[in-house]
Amino acid sequence: MTEPPVSRRERKKAQTRQAIADAALALFLDRGYDHVSIRDIAEAADVSTATIFKHFPGKEALVFDQEEGVDAQLIAAVRERPDGQGVLEALRQHLIDTWLPIAAHPQRREFVDLVDSTPALRAYAERMWARHTDTLSTAVADELGVPHGNLACVTLARFVLEVPVLSQGQKDHRAAVEEIFDILAHGWRPPSAP
Known part of the structure; x- marks a missing residue:
């Protein structure tokens, strides 16, 4: 059984989600979890805070x-x-x-x-x-x-x-x-x- 091809939209969503997670982890490892805000992560990933919450239910889920x-x-x-x-x-x-x-x-x-x-x-x-x-x-x-x-x-x-x-x-x-x-x-x- 072959997997159906992933749409461009789904690939973009996955890339955005991964970019957010990567930015968050880099900041957490550098500054410590408690010293990083959602706004810091949004800025590092070049997305809005609303976009972060579209992909992740909360700060812990980013880790x-x-x-x-x-x-x-x-x-x-x-x-x-x-x-x-x-x-x-x-x-x-x-x-x-x-x-x-x-x-x-x-x-x-x-x-x-x-x-x-x-x-x-x-x-x-x-x-x-x-x-x-x-x-x-x-x-x-x-x-x-x-x-x-x-x-x-x-x-x-x-x-x-x-x-x-x-x-x-x-x-x-x-x-x-x-x-x-x-x-x-x-x-x-x-x-x-x-």
Whole structure:
């Protein structure tokens, strides 16, 4: 199935949205989140403040501009997996494909420091995490034909969404992701002493 071509108008909207997000992040990293106003961002992106609010519901959303499609991606990872591939393996591949490039981004450390040092951004990130957990656990439950809120589905969703946090301090991110998913697939075993 081929994707329909994106209209010029949609491409322009996407470019404007990205320019706003890029300008905001540059300002936040340079001055700190609390020292940047929406007007500062509008000026840096060469748009009006009204244009910013057409693309983003609030200031926090400017930091997490890539989050817009995460719920849809999680649902697609579960529902559109290849025949014969289990849910857990599909989620493993999804995280390898989506999180490893983010982990390797040169501004990743600065971004994490910005979020960790700003209470409003930490709270926003926690709300996003809860929403993604609900979305993923519901998709898994639907796929397995069990009721929403099923403890096994909620637990799996929470652990899968924690994989980036658990693996970010490791030298080899891919190996860490693989090890965590192996634990999810086969259960925890005590590590052996070196």
